[in-house]
Every structure is written in C-alpha cells, then in structure tokens.
Amino acid sequence: MGKATDYSSKKQEWEQEAETTAKRFPERKEHFQTSSDIPIERLHLPEHATDDYLTKLGFPGQYPYTRGIQPTMYRSRYWTMRQYAGFGSAKETNQRFRYLLEQGQTGLSVAFDLPTQIGYDSDDLMAEGEVGKVGVAIDSLKDMELLFDNIPLDKVSTSMTINAPASVLLCMYIAVGEKQGISADKLTGTIQNDILKEYIARGTYIYPPKPSMRLITNIFEYCQRQLPRFNTISISGYHIREAGSTAVQEIAFTLANGIAYVEAALASGLDIDTFAPRLAFFFNAHNQFFEEVAKFRAARRIWARTMKERYKAKNPKSWKLRFHTQTGGSTLTAQQADNNIVRVTLQALSAIMGGTQSLHTNSKDEALSLPTEESARIALRTQQILANESGAADTVDPLGGSYYVEYLTDEIETRAMEYIEKIDQLGGAVQAVEDGYMQREIHHAAYETQKKIEADEEIIVGLNQFVQEEEAQPELMKVDEQLEADQIRSLHEVRNGRDQELVNQCLANLKKAAADEKVNLMPYILEAVRAYTTVGEICNVLREQFGEYTGI
Known part of the structure; x- marks a missing residue:
C-alpha cells in the first residue's frame, strides 16, 4: 500500500480545490449512487483498485475469471448474436428465424406462447385468447417440425426459453433432430429450465418446487449421457431484474438459485464435474453502464470461488460462469420509442465490455407490441455495428483496471455475498422462495425505484423529462386473430x-x-x-x- 500514500497530499489539495469549485458550481445531487445504492465518489483513485491482482483479477481465461473466461475473447470470435423470436404459428416463426439467419444472426432463441409455457394445449379453456400472442404456439411434435423446417440443427445453436415443461420441449427438439438424421450428441444450445426464478419473479410454474427440481436434475443426468454439447439450464437473473431488483440482487439471487441446483444435482448422485460445465446463466443489461460491467465481472468471480472452494470442483470448466445477456425490456419506454435504440446500444455495449458469451438486443417497439421485422433488423444491426465498428471487441476486458470499475466490482461482490449468506442461513434458495424472502426484497427495490421516478429523482428521457405532447404512432406488429382457430384445427x-x-x-x-x-x-x-x-x-x-x- 506504499504507493497509496505517495499521492495523499496531492489528493487533499485536489479535494480542497474541488470543494471550492463545487461551492461556485453546485453539483447536481448531494449524493450520487448506483441503482444498487452503491455510493459513487467524486473521483476514484488507485486506492480503490485491488492490491492483490492475481487473487482478485488474474488474467482472462484464468481463475477467478473476473476478466473473462477466454484468454482472447472476441479477438478470436464474436459473441453469439442470438435474437429472441417467436410469435403466432410455428410456420410464421420459422419464417422470422430464417429471415434473421439471412441477416447475419448466428444463433436462434425461441419464445413460446403463454399456454405452452404453463403446459396447456391450444384448445384448453385456460389457453383461450393467449394462443401465439407472446411467443410461438407449440402443441405437438408436428409444430416443432414446422418451427425448424429447413433449419439444420447440427449447424445452428438454439436457446429455448421454457421452464416448467422444459423436459417436454427438449424432447421435441431431440425428436426433430432425429427426423433430420441428427443424433442427440450433435445438438447444441441451451434450455432455460430455471424454475426457481419462476416462483420468484415470472410466474410460469406448474408443479411445486420439489418435483420441479426432480425434473431439472433428470435433464442434467440425461443430457450428461445423451446431449453432451447442450447446456442443461440457463440460470436466469434477467426476469429477477425485470421484476424490479437491483443489480446486486440480480446476481445474488441468481447465483443463490444456481447453488440450489448444484445441491439438488449432488443430492441426486451426480458428480460436480459431470454437470457443472454445462450450467449457463442469463443476465439483464440496464442503463447504468459501469455498474452493469462491474456486475458481470463480480458474478464470474463469485461463481468461480463458489465452485472451486465451496464445492471442490476439480475441472476448470466447472468454475467458469458462461452467460447470455438480453438488454433490459423494462427500461424501454412506449413514449418516444426511437430513444430505445440508444438505450439498447448502451446496454449491449455494457454486456460486451462485461464479457458476455451471447447477446439479444431488444427492438425499439417492444414496449408497445411484438417487434416488427424492421425493428428486429435494427436491433440485430446494433450488435453488428458494435462488433465491427466500435473497437470494443479488439481487446479483452477493456475496462479492467479502471479504478471506478474495480471499486464497483468489489462492492457488488461484497453486497451480493451478504445476500447469498443470508439465503444460506434461511436454508437455501428453495426455502427462501417458499418463505417469500427474495420476492419481498425485489418488491421493496421496485417500489423504491418507482418512487424515485415519480419524484423526478431518476430521469427517464421522454417519460418524466423531455416529454413530447404529441407523438406519431409507429407501425406495430399484430398477431392475426384467426391464428388461434387455425392452431386448434x-x-x-x-x-x-x-x-x-x-x-x-x-x-x-x-x-x-x-x-x-x-x-x-x-x-x-x-x-x-x-x-x-x-x-x-x-x-x-x-x-x-x-x-x-x-x-x-
């Protein structure tokens, strides 16, 4: 720490000068802080940087992976551009998939309609009015065959956002591969299969926690033998953040859920190093750029230490937190929808700077409807411009070493670990869900955020500041009402x-x-x-x- 004292007198001189300036030109706020209430100092200096480089940061591709899970990251290969899509019938969604692939998308991501997500057929009374509305309707293997018609499953990686019926949809995917002549061991992709966050934040659950955990570990065990290249779960903080959590809560609750899945798999007799390398994560990217970058870096470090030190995993692949990112749907505004392009660009850049493995960029009109083909193309082009024109992909962990980013990384790690330890004390994530602990914490955070917006303490451009009285209505995507009858037939x-x-x-x-x-x-x-x-x-x-x- 000798170097820290070398500039202490200079720092004091600067602080006096800054205070004098602040009296003449008052700062915008008395207190600056991130969305997780982490204080933001006027200036972050080397005293905030780590004094133990190898233990806390290390090198990219090496434990504890704070700086990324690959030594060369995007210098070797860009992240997978995996745009989430699905609406109406399987045939319509297949056309959108093929369009996106033609436009340069490098992976598929399937959105299912609400009846499919909660295990109802399209002719069930519970499905009435919801068929094909927020995703594609899948009733049987026939629909899955249409969904992937002329899409070679041995050449395309597919992510499926499905949870309670995840085992059913994964089996359908396997069966479609069989019909294409592709064996299960050649299939690549990810099944979301994360039921705990459904109880916490999203609501598309079917069964109670215990049998749901059984289905999840059944998938772990089966894929270990039959689908070795398929990620068996995408442990999701995205929906936790969409429900109103802070950045700290997002990674804390997500990693606590990950610990619960590890515990369940171990209890079922699986060896840690046989299933842990196929665990994947799914995070949100919001507007506070530096906090988001630090969040991703802190999450990698916490998971690496958890797997190596707590569970004694031997395989380095078991220590690596691999994640997909989607930009923040809840940050988009219906007002001045074109502003959402800027928000999405900022959020996508934070995911790239944070070392994501794959990325979905939301379309500008998603606060109003399903995206049109044009807005989906702009969202994809946003990723392609960031990849090819920004230079952000040319070096590994470009913000590593920033005094501010390292300070935020340490603070987020410390605060997230406090939550994880609290959840451990409650008996683990399953018990915490059943007690409603995480739900209450998220509700409180969402309430506090809403109060700040309504008091104009948090500025949302076009919503509570810089408002336009009259706005042109954009062309919106609409699902044909005839679809439901056609699907039932x-x-x-x-x-x-x-x-x-x-x-x-x-x-x-x-x-x-x-x-x-x-x-x-x-x-x-x-x-x-x-x-x-x-x-x-x-x-x-x-x-x-x-x-x-x-x-x-």
Whole structure:
C-alpha cells in the first residue's frame, strides 16, 4: 500500500480545490449512487483498485475469471448474436428465424406462447385468447417440425426459453433432430429450465418446487449421457431484474438459485464435474453502464470461488460462469420509442465490455407490441455495428483496471455475498422462495425505484423529462386473430391422425415412472413426444402425480 500514500497530499489539495469549485458550481445531487445504492465518489483513485491482482483479477481465461473466461475473447470470435423470436404459428416463426439467419444472426432463441409455457394445449379453456400472442404456439411434435423446417440443427445453436415443461420441449427438439438424421450428441444450445426464478419473479410454474427440481436434475443426468454439447439450464437473473431488483440482487439471487441446483444435482448422485460445465446463466443489461460491467465481472468471480472452494470442483470448466445477456425490456419506454435504440446500444455495449458469451438486443417497439421485422433488423444491426465498428471487441476486458470499475466490482461482490449468506442461513434458495424472502426484497427495490421516478429523482428521457405532447404512432406488429382457430384445427388433425393406443400406453408408462422418485422421466417423455402426444397431455399426467403450485 506504499504507493497509496505517495499521492495523499496531492489528493487533499485536489479535494480542497474541488470543494471550492463545487461551492461556485453546485453539483447536481448531494449524493450520487448506483441503482444498487452503491455510493459513487467524486473521483476514484488507485486506492480503490485491488492490491492483490492475481487473487482478485488474474488474467482472462484464468481463475477467478473476473476478466473473462477466454484468454482472447472476441479477438478470436464474436459473441453469439442470438435474437429472441417467436410469435403466432410455428410456420410464421420459422419464417422470422430464417429471415434473421439471412441477416447475419448466428444463433436462434425461441419464445413460446403463454399456454405452452404453463403446459396447456391450444384448445384448453385456460389457453383461450393467449394462443401465439407472446411467443410461438407449440402443441405437438408436428409444430416443432414446422418451427425448424429447413433449419439444420447440427449447424445452428438454439436457446429455448421454457421452464416448467422444459423436459417436454427438449424432447421435441431431440425428436426433430432425429427426423433430420441428427443424433442427440450433435445438438447444441441451451434450455432455460430455471424454475426457481419462476416462483420468484415470472410466474410460469406448474408443479411445486420439489418435483420441479426432480425434473431439472433428470435433464442434467440425461443430457450428461445423451446431449453432451447442450447446456442443461440457463440460470436466469434477467426476469429477477425485470421484476424490479437491483443489480446486486440480480446476481445474488441468481447465483443463490444456481447453488440450489448444484445441491439438488449432488443430492441426486451426480458428480460436480459431470454437470457443472454445462450450467449457463442469463443476465439483464440496464442503463447504468459501469455498474452493469462491474456486475458481470463480480458474478464470474463469485461463481468461480463458489465452485472451486465451496464445492471442490476439480475441472476448470466447472468454475467458469458462461452467460447470455438480453438488454433490459423494462427500461424501454412506449413514449418516444426511437430513444430505445440508444438505450439498447448502451446496454449491449455494457454486456460486451462485461464479457458476455451471447447477446439479444431488444427492438425499439417492444414496449408497445411484438417487434416488427424492421425493428428486429435494427436491433440485430446494433450488435453488428458494435462488433465491427466500435473497437470494443479488439481487446479483452477493456475496462479492467479502471479504478471506478474495480471499486464497483468489489462492492457488488461484497453486497451480493451478504445476500447469498443470508439465503444460506434461511436454508437455501428453495426455502427462501417458499418463505417469500427474495420476492419481498425485489418488491421493496421496485417500489423504491418507482418512487424515485415519480419524484423526478431518476430521469427517464421522454417519460418524466423531455416529454413530447404529441407523438406519431409507429407501425406495430399484430398477431392475426384467426391464428388461434387455425392452431386448434391443426391440433385436432394431429390427434385424429396419430396412433391413440400408442399415446395412451406412453402416458400410462409416464404416470407409472413419475410415481417413483428414483426414475429419470426423460426417456418416458421422449417416448410420448415421438408418438405425437401433446404438451398438455404430458403435463396433465405430471399434474396428477405432482400437484400444482399455487404460490405462497
């Protein structure tokens, strides 16, 4: 710490000068702080930088991975540009997928409609009015075949945002690969499969926590043997942040959930180094640029230490936190929608500077509707400009060493670890969910943020400052109302054309297997999917066996 005292007198002189200036030109606020209430000092100096470089930072591609999980990062290969898409029918979404791939997208990301997400077929009363509205409607293997028509699954990586019925949709993906002549071990991608954040923030759960955790560890075990290149879970902070959490809460609660999945997998008999390398994460990128960069760096360091020190993982791949980022949907405004292009660019750059492995950039009109083809193209072009024109991808961890960024990284790590230790004391993430602890913390943070916006303490351009009285209405994407009837008719055709006796036998086999907690359900679900058993039929059998979760 000798160097810190070399400039102490100079620092005092500067502070006196700054105070004099501040009296003549008052600062905008009495206190500056990040969204997580971390104080922002007037100037951050070397005293905020780490005094133990190798322990806290190290080198990119080396433990504790603060500076990134690859030695060369984007100098070797850009992040995967994986635009989230899905609406209406499988045929319509297939057309959007192929359009995006033609425009230079390098991976697919599937949005499913609400009935699919909560395990209902399109003709179920619970699905009425929601078919194809917020994503693509998938009822049976036929829809999945249409969704990936003329898209070679051995050449494209696919991410699927599905949770409670994740095992069913993954089996459908495997079955489509089989029909294309592609074995399961050649498939690459990620299944979200993160049920804990559904209880915390999003709400598309079906079963209670215990059987849900069983389904998740069944997927871990099955993919370890059959889909070695597929990421078995995307542990998601994105929706936690969308629900109103701070940046600190986002990584703390996400990593606490990750710890719960590790514990469940270990309890089921899996070895840490057989499943941990396929765990992936999914984070949000908001507007406070430097806090977001520091958040990603802190998350990597916490996870590396957790896996190496707490769980004694031996494989370095088990220590690496790999993550996808999506820009912040909740930050977009319906007012002056073109401003959202600027917000998304800023957020995307923070993810790149923070070392993301893949990225989705939101479209400017998503506060109003599903994105139009034009706005989806602009969102993709935003990534391509950042990759090819900004220079941000030309060096590894370009903000590493910034006194301010290192200070924020340390503060976020410290505060996140306090949350994780509190959750451990409560009995782990599952117990904390059932007690409502994380939910309450998020609600409080969201309330405090809203108060600041309404008091004009937090400026949202176009919303509470720089407002336009009259705005032109942009052209919006609309899902054809005829879609629901067409989807139901297609579903009935599948039911009428399949071998119903085989379907009944598959469902009976699944029901029997579900009654034995030691049985892995994936082979039984795959058997049912191949027979064109529907999502709703499979989920209903599991509902009968497991019951339904109704909240705390």
